[in-house]
Amino acid sequence: IGMIHQHFKLVDVFTATENIVLGLEGKFLLDRKAAGAKIKELADKYGFEIDLDKKIYDMSVSEKQTVEIIKILYRGAKILILDEPTAVLTPQETEKLFSVVRKMRADGKAVVIITHKLNEVMEISDRVAILRKGEYVGSVKTSETNEQQLTEMMVGEKVELNINRSEPHDQRVKIEIRNLTCVNKYGVKALDDVSFDIKSGEILGIAGVAGSGQRELLEAVAGLQKCEAGSSIEYKHNDGNVHHLTSKSPREIKELGISLAFVPEDRLGMGLVGNMGMTGNMLIRSYRKGSLPFLDTVTPKNLATDIKERLSVLTPSVSTPVRKLSGGNVQKVLVGREIANAPTVLMTAYAVRGLDINTSYVIYNILNEQKEKGVAVVYVGEDLDVLLELSDRILVLCGGKISGIVDARTATKQQIGALMTKHSEGQNEKN
Incomplete structure (x- = not known):
């Protein structure tokens, strides 16, 4: 074996x-x-x-x-x-x-x-064994089942497997990125002269083989990654004012009046504090608003309770350490906290990795709701079928460079796959 x-x-x-x-x-x-x-x-x-x-x-x-x-x-x-x-x-x-x-x-x-990719299950397998919450549910012959039936066995109830993608609306450039270059801890360029725009009212998908610069890109915009000289990240307000975000810290970005939300890949290491409950993790976002030495603990607790009810977070209480929750519930807490601040830009890295299919579609629906509110949504994902169904545009990274930016409505998996493994000169977006 x-x-x-x-x-x-x-x-x-x-x-x-x-x-x-x-x-x-x-x-x-x-x-x-x-x-x-x-x-x-x-x-x-x-x-x-x-x-x-x-x-x-x-x-x-x-x-x-x-x-x-x-x-x-x-x-x-x-x-x-x-x-x-x-x-x-x-x-x-x-x-x-x-x-x-x-x-x-x-x-x-x-x-x-x-x-967890049901289309691949149907393509390659002879039999399928289904697990739900760590327990064996049953087995079926692949030739005698379909994706909908498998989903119902996985979740225990009927799930709608469609992502209702609305048309982009009220599109304005919210963040303009030009010549962005970042070096990782090994001294190697993780991003090399990257240029593109993030627009309101749309979902920009980001595809690429693992380690192509996805993490560094989001962290650079969020103020968590140092940028090299010549890099430019500009935030454009609706009133025409422009703020330069290059190498600013998250706190400095917030003090500029910019509501930027970031759901990192590492949920418990970077996004939430595992030993804290939901209330404590809400407080992390808001404690600087109070007048020291007094902290407002009522508002975070109310927010935690609201997220628990609205997103159906399964937890004994809002004070239970989040590390004791399942991956799906941890992600609901993190996403719920980030969108609670009415962001104008929402960036997510592998938002559904390791989640059951039911929770995954809850996250997709949340992203679509934010888009319809005019939020600029950036979605880094690894499932190309989801990227094509959820996104409006897809930016493809290869070796730290942009190899293409395509319309998700007309692009194919094969086209994106080719871009993921090959550089295309002149593909950086200039407008």
Whole structure:
């Protein structure tokens, strides 16, 4: 039995061959020729493309996944478990993976795929086992079911699987970003000369292979990421006034009268304080409004109670530490707090990652409601089907650069997938 984890277990400074044979009992010295011959045999048999001498840190996500799968097969695994294998793959890479899975099935391997993408379940599986709240609900043959039935089994009730996307309205440029460049903690450019606009009354989706600069982009706008010289981030008020946000802190942005909401990827590490209850986490947003040494605790408690009721947050009380809540309820608390401040710009990073399908659609509906109020919404996501259905425009990042900005109503998954893996010169938006 072998498992390919969602977060790969590879040594970055080792080559593909070294990672594949690492941990195997045998001779003290590695017989590279013999190992290479066996790996090549597996690659030819299942259709893998792999450079055995390439270092892991130089590989794409898809290449790293290939190394993980070959590592398991090299050890003679008959049963393979893949945890969310397509979460960070392009459509083209996903199809390659499915081709390999089909060949493994034909070779007599048992393959278990853990996923929340129902369209992929219908495409690749023979049987589906459904879990709900950690309990086994039942199994069905894929040929005898559909996405709606699977959803109802997952949630326990009927769920509407449509995202009602309204037309953009009252569009004005709220944030103008020009020549944005950011360097990560390793001294490598995470964003390189990025230019585009964020507009009110629309949802701007952001797509890209993991690590393409999505996190740094949102954090730069939110005042949490240092920008290099020459970068420009401007906030445009409806009355024509302009404020420069480049390298300003979140507190300084707030003091300018700008209501900017940010739902980060790390919900409990960066978004909320896990040991605090809902009330305490509401207070974090508002405590500076009071007159020290006195704090207004009534308003945060009322807000927490309102969010609990309005978003159906399952918690014993608003004082229960949020770390004890499920991922979906934690996300409801975080999103509810951010939109409570009537933001003009709302930025979300992987807002539905790890959530059940019912909660996911609650979040999609909240984003659409904000858009209809004229809020400029930025949605970083990894499910291209959702990005195409939810967004008005989709900005695609590749290696820290913009490879394209497309109309979500006319774009295809294949088009976006191609942009996710290839730079296109001159695609940065200039107006």
